[in-house]
Amino acid sequence: MSPGKNDFDVVIVGAGVAGAMVAYRLAKAGARVVMLEAGIRNPPRPQIAGAYAVAVIKSPHSAYVQTEADAKAPSPDSAADYEQTSIEPDKQYKSGYERRTGGSTWHWLGHTPRMLRSDFEMRSRYGGGKDFPPAIVDWPITYDDLEPWYCDAEREMGVAGSDEEWNNLFDSPRSKPFPMSMIWPSYSDMWIADKINGKKFEGVEYRVRSTPSARNSSLYDGRPPCAGNSICVPVCPIGAKYDGYVHVKKAVDAGAALWEQCAVNGIDKDADGSVHTVRFLTYGNVPRKVSGDIVVIAANAIETPKLLLIAKLANRSGQVGCNLMDHLSKSTYGLAPEKLFPFRGPPSTSGIESFRDGAFRSKWAGFRVSLNNDGWSRKSSPQAQIIQLVTEKKLIGVELQAELFESVTRQVRLSCSVEVAPDRNNKVELSNNTDGLKIPKPKLTFSPSDYSLRGLAHATKTLRDIFRRIDATSIIDPNDADPKAFDGAGHIMGTCRMGKDPSQSVVDSQCRSHDHRNLFIVGSSVFPTAGSPNPTLTLAALALRAAEDIGKQLGIKKQRQTKP
Amino acid sequence: MSPSTRVATRSDLLKLLCEAAELEHGIACSYLYAAFSLKRDISEGGMTWEEQQKVRRWAAQIYFVASQEMLHLALVWNLTTAIGGTPYYLRPNFPQDATYYPLKVPLKLEPFGTRSLRRFIQYEHPETTPIEAEVRELLERAREDEEEFSFSSIGELYGLIRSGFERIDGKELFIGAPTQQMTPEFVHFPDLVAVRDRTSALRAIEEITEQGEGRKGHRENSHFVAFVTMLKELLESRATGSGFSPARPAMNNPSAGAGHGYTANPNPIGNPLAGRVAGLFDSVYSLMLRMLAWSFEFDSVGAEAQLKKFCSVAIDLMPRVLLPLGEGLMLMPAGEKYPGKTAGPGFGLTRHVMLPPHAENAETLCRERIQELAAITGELLKQPLPDPAKAGCRHLQVIARTF
Numbered sequence: 001m002s003p004g005k006n007d008f009d010v011v012i013v014g015a016g017v018a019g020a021m022v023a024y025r026l027a028k029a030g031a032r033v034v035m036l037e038a039g040i041r042n043p044p045r046p047q048i049a050g051a052y053a054v055a056v057i058k059s060p061h062s063a064y065v066q067t068e069a070d071a072k073a074p075s076p077d078s079a080a081d082y083e084q085t086s087i088e089p090d091k092q093y094k095s096g097y098e099r100r101t102g103g104s105t106w107h108w109l110g111h112t113p114r115m116l117r118s119d120f121e122m123r124s125r126y127g128g129g130k131d132f133p134p135a136i137v138d139w140p141i142t143y144d145d146l147e148p149w150y151c152d153a154e155r156e157m158g159v160a161g162s163d164e165e166w167n168n169l170f171d172s173p174r175s176k177p178f179p180m181s182m183i184w185p186s187y188s189d190m191w192i193a194d195k196i197n198g199k200k201f202e203g204v205e206y207r208v209r210s211t212p213s214a215r216n217s218s219l220y221d222g223r224p225p226c227a228g229n230s231i232c233v234p235v236c237p238i239g240a241k242y243d244g245y246v247h248v249k250k251a252v253d254a255g256a257a258l259w260e261q262c263a264v265n266g267i268d269k270d271a272d273g274s275v276h277t278v279r280f281l282t283y284g285n286v287p288r289k290v291s292g293d294i295v296v297i298a299a300n301a302i303e304t305p306k307l308l309l310i311a312k313l314a315n316r317s318g319q320v321g322c323n324l325m326d327h328l329s330k331s332t333y334g335l336a337p338e339k340l341f342p343f344r345g346p347p348s349t350s351g352i353e354s355f356r357d358g359a360f361r362s363k364w365a366g367f368r369v370s371l372n373n374d375g376w377s378r379k380s381s382p383q384a385q386i387i388q389l390v391t392e393k394k395l396i397g398v399e400l401q402a403e404l405f406e407s408v409t410r411q412v413r414l415s416c417s418v419e420v421a422p423d424r425n426n427k428v429e430l431s432n433n434t435d436g437l438k439i440p441k442p443k444l445t446f447s448p449s450d451y452s453l454r455g456l457a458h459a460t461k462t463l464r465d466i467f468r469r470i471d472a473t474s475i476i477d478p479n480d481a482d483p484k485a486f487d488g489a490g491h492i493m494g495t496c497r498m499g500k501d502p503s504q505s506v507v508d509s510q511c512r513s514h515d516h517r518n519l520f521i522v523g524s525s526v527f528p529t530a531g532s533p534n535p536t537l538t539l540a541a542l543a544l545r546a547a548e549d550i551g552k553q554l555g556i557k558k559q560r561q562t563k564p
Numbered sequence: 565m566s567p568s569t570r571v572a573t574r575s576d577l578l579k580l581l582c583e584a585a586e587l588e589h590g591i592a593c594s595y596l597y598a599a600f601s602l603k604r605d606i607s608e609g610g611m612t613w614e615e616q617q618k619v620r621r622w623a624a625q626i627y628f629v630a631s632q633e634m635l636h637l638a639l640v641w642n643l644t645t646a647i648g649g650t651p652y653y654l655r656p657n658f659p660q661d662a663t664y665y666p667l668k669v670p671l672k673l674e675p676f677g678t679r680s681l682r683r684f685i686q687y688e689h690p691e692t693t694p695i696e697a698e699v700r701e702l703l704e705r706a707r708e709d710e711e712e713f714s715f716s717s718i719g720e721l722y723g724l725i726r727s728g729f730e731r732i733d734g735k736e737l738f739i740g741a742p743t744q745q746m747t748p749e750f751v752h753f754p755d756l757v758a759v760r761d762r763t764s765a766l767r768a769i770e771e772i773t774e775q776g777e778g779r780k781g782h783r784e785n786s787h788f789v790a791f792v793t794m795l796k797e798l799l800e801s802r803a804t805g806s807g808f809s810p811a812r813p814a815m816n817n818p819s820a821g822a823g824h825g826y827t828a829n830p831n832p833i834g835n836p837l838a839g840r841v842a843g844l845f846d847s848v849y850s851l852m853l854r855m856l857a858w859s860f861e862f863d864s865v866g867a868e869a870q871l872k873k874f875c876s877v878a879i880d881l882m883p884r885v886l887l888p889l890g891e892g893l894m895l896m897p898a899g900e901k902y903p904g905k906t907a908g909p910g911f912g913l914t915r916h917v918m919l920p921p922h923a924e925n926a927e928t929l930c931r932e933r934i935q936e937l938a939a940i941t942g943e944l945l946k947q948p949l950p951d952p953a954k955a956g957c958r959h960l961q962v963i964a965r966t967f
Contacts, residue, residue: 044614045617046613046614046617046618047614049617050613162754181754181755182754184752184754217754218628218632218755218775218785219628219775219784219785219786219787219789219790220785221784221785222784222785222789224621224624224625224628224790225624225625225628227620227621227624227625227627227628228624229624237617237620237621238621238624
């Protein structure tokens, strides 16, 4: 590219997985690219693991605490870290995110199932009935449109999976094999599969499948295979699990600039409706700006609408910030009748996909079930469990040891992840409160629809049924206390929905703003609906697809693009 | 055999496959020995918390590479049975000098360090590529007082095997029963290829060479590059002068005791208790191999449950018994003859019969043997063993109870 009137060809806001992939592709094709990242660069992995080890309260962000960055580019860790419209726990948004170079993938689990063909066609397939939420729409693209980009994203991230188990799942074919063979299912997975495979619940057949993961099962892309450290969340200590920093580094190696500790607080609109100048504050509160022929916003689905609302951009439809989604997550605990030896390998290696699609989706939401390898540690820490045995059962010494060996080795956690229907009233707005750089914080409104809560009810019944079939005892079902209670899944989606109609959506099918033709939005904020899979692979595929269009718009010759 | 030698007959191919099986097997043991020697805990001294993370990463990678060598052995066995042979699981005991194989690199049991890493890099060096200047310089920097290697590669051996599969008429060659082939359904090797024709045979060979050497132009994911990176990191860490010492001071080429050398020339462990643990290690290791070899040898039809059980127990024995016993030995004194040194497993192949074709008899032999070995652990557990060795003994008791 030849230098133009702007500082860069492309200015990308956010150096997470979506922004870094776009930066990498465009820099590799010869474009002059800068990534603006509000957060800081993380210390070496052992230091992150060490910070987590000494943290009194263990949460994903506790491994990444850094006083200045947390004040100037806050990383919400739980519902309590947000300003929310409701104070009722069942009407709060629970999922946090990480504002650091590389983004929230630093502490993601790494699961990468694809969306199903039907997930792109929800209204056409299941809409029309009184139980079907009005805001569920079809995507402007199909599974087939995205399929080559799924393959591309799987190759870039390094996904391990089983073709045999995943090809043609619910009529969603794979055109290329997974780059690596699957992460081997845990002993617990295989034992449970043996008990339930082929059995039916509510007419749906159980089949346990290994979950595709961006986690190396062999040496891949210069990174080591998973060594079973079991602390994927909050960090893989050896880099076997993919994270956005992999592509940040690749982008920088390809010539992209990376400006960290730069919190964007404005984007100027030119008279012709285009956008070029991005304004930001350094941690020293110094205002600066940078310009690009194309601007890409690649923050997450809360920070992206926040920035657009501050800049008053891309909102002809009034949809910016609306349709905030997540997956409703819930765990049930039990003791297996025999020792399954949890706490080895990744926290989850298999799941059940059977309930993700079916005619029932006209009435209630689809869901995934995860089989987990982390015992009851989500419920209470191992130390807390020991203290409970000492104080309540009065066990000490050899008896305590025997009881621990007997019970901890039998602990099982099953969890569900339920589709959240989009709802215009679930939204991100600007708060009157500001962060350490005087930039407005987000204010959230979130209340799951009855459609999703019905899905949650079916999902929790399913978990109970599985526990029954494996003859589990000591079952702890949070549903008993509050059927509407849920946890966040960390899957922040929606808020800048993709669509054909500029009056109803924020971006077109190429992730380009309807209102500003040189403004692109990448990340899970563009999802019109959520489906039930973990969103990162889909957002990566969409980002790679958008990168090709950005390249075309820049005039990069086609042959210089990396094709999937 | 030189690379120019023509591989023209089934017998040529079977002989080369035996050689490949021996090498994959021996090299896997050598890698495991180095991995066992890596320290786990800061209390062992010689490393900071940050350095410990690096050492654990190295250990994980070496264990992974060793597991892929075991997969290679399994693939070689599938190749062997596909053309009418039987799985070859024997190998000479350690040490073997550079003249034993045309590879011209010695087979040894040495703790992790520059010497062992140099040897590992030479095992995995790509078939035809000359040593790059950077790697040559790296090997030079890591040189210590040791014999000169004449450089060759395993890739070259697989080149010969590939040429045999390409040259010999497939209709005559593949006489093994398809149901004799082991698949991931029976044994937990997700990348195990069933060999039934020339195409699948070549795919199996390609998988082995790709994992070892990497593809031309894409070496970054190979064993070769993994070891080169490890050696670089080790030399860099040493250069800081922090007194970094990642490995336990394990002796070289141990054997469970005098009389366990089986014509090799090992160093007998002098400490009686360590010698007994090393003897147990060898016996479990031999039993595990015999069970795996049996599973690969016989037709699966009608014996599915037995095959699955043998494979499952054999694979279970590796991480749950052999690994902790191996690590435990490296925390036990080697004996007065080796001041400051700790012991280690000799991977001695103890003399025993092949398991019989009759499935029930094979199971009886295995059950009796595993129970005998579990009884030995009962005695050993009364002695002051290091924690990993205790864990290995207890796991063996559990496996024996449920066999």
